[in-house]
Amino acid sequence: MTALVADAPVVDAVSVILLIPVVAGTLLAVLPGYWLTARLNVLATFLTLLAALSLFFFARPTSGQYLLVDDLNVVFVALNTFVGFTTSVFSASYIAHELEIGRLTPSYLRFYHAMYQVLMFAMNLALTANNIGLMWVAIELATLTTILMVGIYRTHEAIEAAWKYFILGSVGIALALFGTILIYLAAQPVMGSGLDAMVWTLLIDHVARFDPALLNVAFVFLLLGYGTKVGLAPLHAWLPDAHAEGPTPISAVLSGLLLNVALYAVLRFKMLLAANAKAIAPGPLMVTMGLGSLLFAAFMLYRRRDIKRMFAYSSIEHMGIITFAFGMGGPLANFAGLLHMTMHSLTKSAIFYSVGHIAQIKGTQKLADIRGLTETHPVLGWGLVLGVFAIAGMPPLGIFMSEFLVISSTFAREPLLAIPLVAGLLVAFGALLLRMNSVAFGDPLGSTKPAQASYVPLYAHLALVLGAGLYLPPPLVLWFQHVAGLLG
Amino acid sequence: MGSLDFDIAHLFAGGLVLVSFMMLYQDRLYALLNVFALHAFVLAFSVGWQAYIQDAPHLFITTALAIVFKGIIIPVALHRIIQRLGIHREIETVVGIGPTMLFGIGLVALSMAVMLRVTAEADRLAREDVALALSVVLLGLLMMVTRRNAVSQVVGFMSLENGLILAATGAKGMPLVVEMSVAFSILIAFIVIGIFLFRIRERFDTVDIQALDRFRGEQR
Numbered sequence: 001m002t003a004l005v006a007d008a009p010v011v012d013a014v015s016v017i018l019l020i021p022v023v024a025g026t027l028l029a030v031l032p033g034y035w036l037t038a039r040l041n042v043l044a045t046f047l048t049l050l051a052a053l054s055l056f057f058f059a060r061p062t063s064g065q066y067l068l069v070d071d072l073n074v075v076f077v078a079l080n081t082f083v084g085f086t087t088s089v090f091s092a093s094y095i096a097h098e099l100e101i102g103r104l105t106p107s108y109l110r111f112y113h114a115m116y117q118v119l120m121f122a123m124n125l126a127l128t129a130n131n132i133g134l135m136w137v138a139i140e141l142a143t144l145t146t147i148l149m150v151g152i153y154r155t156h157e158a159i160e161a162a163w164k165y166f167i168l169g170s171v172g173i174a175l176a177l178f179g180t181i182l183i184y185l186a187a188q189p190v191m192g193s194g195l196d197a198m199v200w201t202l203l204i205d206h207v208a209r210f211d212p213a214l215l216n217v218a219f220v221f222l223l224l225g226y227g228t229k230v231g232l233a234p235l236h237a238w239l240p241d242a243h244a245e246g247p248t249p250i251s252a253v254l255s256g257l258l259l260n261v262a263l264y265a266v267l268r269f270k271m272l273l274a275a276n277a278k279a280i281a282p283g284p285l286m287v288t289m290g291l292g293s294l295l296f297a298a299f300m301l302y303r304r305r306d307i308k309r310m311f312a313y314s315s316i317e318h319m320g321i322i323t324f325a326f327g328m329g330g331p332l333a334n335f336a337g338l339l340h341m342t343m344h345s346l347t348k349s350a351i352f353y354s355v356g357h358i359a360q361i362k363g364t365q366k367l368a369d370i371r372g373l374t375e376t377h378p379v380l381g382w383g384l385v386l387g388v389f390a391i392a393g394m395p396p397l398g399i400f401m402s403e404f405l406v407i408s409s410t411f412a413r414e415p416l417l418a419i420p421l422v423a424g425l426l427v428a429f430g431a432l433l434l435r436m437n438s439v440a441f442g443d444p445l446g447s448t449k450p451a452q453a454s455y456v457p458l459y460a461h462l463a464l465v466l467g468a469g470l471y472l473p474p475p476l477v478l479w480f481q482h483v484a485g486l487l488g
Numbered sequence: 489m490g491s492l493d494f495d496i497a498h499l500f501a502g503g504l505v506l507v508s509f510m511m512l513y514q515d516r517l518y519a520l521l522n523v524f525a526l527h528a529f530v531l532a533f534s535v536g537w538q539a540y541i542q543d544a545p546h547l548f549i550t551t552a553l554a555i556v557f558k559g560i561i562i563p564v565a566l567h568r569i570i571q572r573l574g575i576h577r578e579i580e581t582v583v584g585i586g587p588t589m590l591f592g593i594g595l596v597a598l599s600m601a602v603m604l605r606v607t608a609e610a611d612r613l614a615r616e617d618v619a620l621a622l623s624v625v626l627l628g629l630l631m632m633v634t635r636r637n638a639v640s641q642v643v644g645f646m647s648l649e650n651g652l653i654l655a656a657t658g659a660k661g662m663p664l665v666v667e668m669s670v671a672f673s674i675l676i677a678f679i680v681i682g683i684f685l686f687r688i689r690e691r692f693d694t695v696d697i698q699a700l701d702r703f704r705g706e707q708r
Contacts, residue, residue, distance in 0.1 A: 133664040137671060167641060171629060174648050177668070178625060181655045184662050185610050185618060193661025213606035 012061040016051040025117030038092040045085040052081040068130030076127045083256045086457035090353045091249035093454040119145040143169045150246035161241035168238040172228025179221030186214040212278035229262030233293040243312035248356030255315040256349035274488045286327025293320030294424040301431035318344045325406045334484035336405035343398035350461035351387040357453040362446040372444035388436040392429045398468035493541045500534035501620040508627040521563045528558035531650045538657045550669045595626040617658025624651030
């Protein structure tokens with residue numbers, strides 16, 4: 001650890017963050033054997049996490065034409081690498097079981113691990129890209145990697161899910177590219193042709209002189225395009241299938257990380273538009289889409305019969321809340337949005353960790369076939385109960401606090417919008433507790449064989465969520481306040 | 489910029505929209521592939537012309553890619569897949585040809601109305617190219633939603649991507665265009681042909697998306 005951190009100022013930390021997954025991915029593609037590769041996967045994500053954390057403590061590399069590190073994306077990178085690391089720990093025990101029952105063959109295991117690292121690389125690249133074209137390429141790469149991962153079991157359902165994700169994801173990606181081209185077109189008369197007109201830090205300096213009409217159209221395309229990847233209604237159709245049919249570690253990474261990465265792209269463009277006085281305010285568009293997703297997903301939660309699909313809808317709901325909060329803007333709502341995003345990533349991935357093991361033990365994902373978990377598997381069962389309490393927004397867990405901040409900032413500025421917001425939250429709350437009640441309590445149903453699970457990532461996340469609900473360390477608060485100010 | 493340069497660029501961009509319309513009413517897969525090859529060739533001419541008038545030799549890579557990869561390799565490969573799967577029958581369209589064409593005309597009108605209005609300050613050539621490119625993108629989307637067959641959806645997606653490349657090359661001096669076109673092409677080939685079609689063939693004996701729909705996760 002010391003060696004790497006000491007090197008960080010000399011060897012640029014961002015390159016390390018990007019290089020480790022590439023090297024590890026190449027190695028994992030060729031190395032055989034579960035024991036070695038699963039550990040190498042964990043080690044690589046751990047080193048990436050260390051490199052990301054070093055960004056907080058050492059002088060940051062200066063941003064160039066391609067890469068950028070600022071106070072905003074450091075938060076995202078740290079969250080991304082942290083959940084990437086804990087998920088790789090969970091993945092090691094999850095995948096062992098999948099190999100045992102023969103759902104994955106050794107060659108697919110190599111493919112799986114290599115793709116996991118490629119996905120980490122793509123997401124970190126998207127978060128640190130300073131060039132809007134590079135950011136697009138990275139998000140495209142992340143999308144394609146996850147498509148392959150979702151289809152990895154090659155069942156009917158998995159292929160349908162992967163196909164749907166491919167079609168909708170590609171359309172979203174295509175719309176986002178069109179928006180990116182329009183941004184370039186708007187920049188070109190002011191900044192001249194060439195690479196500079198796609199560099200975000202230069203764009204934000206000159207954006208005040210861009211043609212506002214072109215920026216408006218560009219933002220609509222970007223919001224729809226990247227919004228598809230965020231899973232905002234009505235472009236969410238790929239999300240429940242992709243979460244339900246892929247390996248559970250991928251569901252955790254999709255919900256906890258990839259949705260955030262897409263949202264980060266939207267935020268960057270929102271900042272561009274906000275810096276141009278004559279362009280439309282991007283906020284109301286985001287508020288509408290966020291609120292729509294929240295309400296839609298909250299009602300859809302009641303009709304779910306598959307446990308992973310249910311939590312996928314809950315992800316749509318929470319991405320709706322986060323988009324809503326960032327759309328409202330202002331220091332308090334942005335702070336709430338950032339906090340909610342962090343808490344959601346931690347909680348949702350924890351839920352998927354427990355759901356993954358539960359589905360493996362029971363051999364099914366059907367809600368009706370899972371009962372009485374707290375009796376048969378107390379550690380997993382209570383972990384799920386805690387996770388659902390957290391995600392539903394019960395005090396004193398972290399999500400309660402961030403939702404409370406979102407609601408109170410909405411009441412202060414747009415009281416009318418707070419009504420549908422609170423209604424959506426309550427509807428979702430009811431649905432989640434109803435389902436959790438049947439899954440966790442009552443007479444046990446299904447297999448009761450002991451779990452071979454790694455509880456550490458699950459409870460580490462839950463402890464962080466609980467801790468954040470009780471006490472937020474002042475440096476973290478200051479940092480989030482500062483970032484919230486940047487977001488405008 | 490000379491007016492001849494401008495007119496020829498327009499001719500190719502307009503031609504691409506026209507070929508997109510031709511793709512909309514093809515009801516046989518082989519014919520659809522032939523028209524798609526034509527689409528790729530028109531794009532190649534358009535990009536090549538842009539490379540010439542913008543004096544941007546790197547765009548010739550995109551031109552070559554459009555001809556060799558999209559104009560020849562992909563159609564031939566898809567042709568073979570169709571043969572192997574024995575699905576050269578009629579394409580099942582979700583909506584009739586007539587309404588689809590009318591809707592397509594509406595989309596072109598929409599993209600003209602929107603893009604020409606908002607790009608008033610942009611470069612004149614780029615401006616009209618982008619309007620035509622948006623038409624191609626929207627027609628590609630239309631094709632994807634009006635077809636049920638996996639092969640024709642992929643063709644729709646590739647025509648959509650051609651529209652994006654038209655827009656990117658029309659925007660003068662846009663960086664990373666070549667990289668984007670290379671990435672797009674490789675990934676399409678890789679994903680679509682290599683994995684999806686073979687897996688779908690392996691498991692379903694059909695590439696009709698409707699058959700896939702039966703396996704939705706939540707039916708009782």
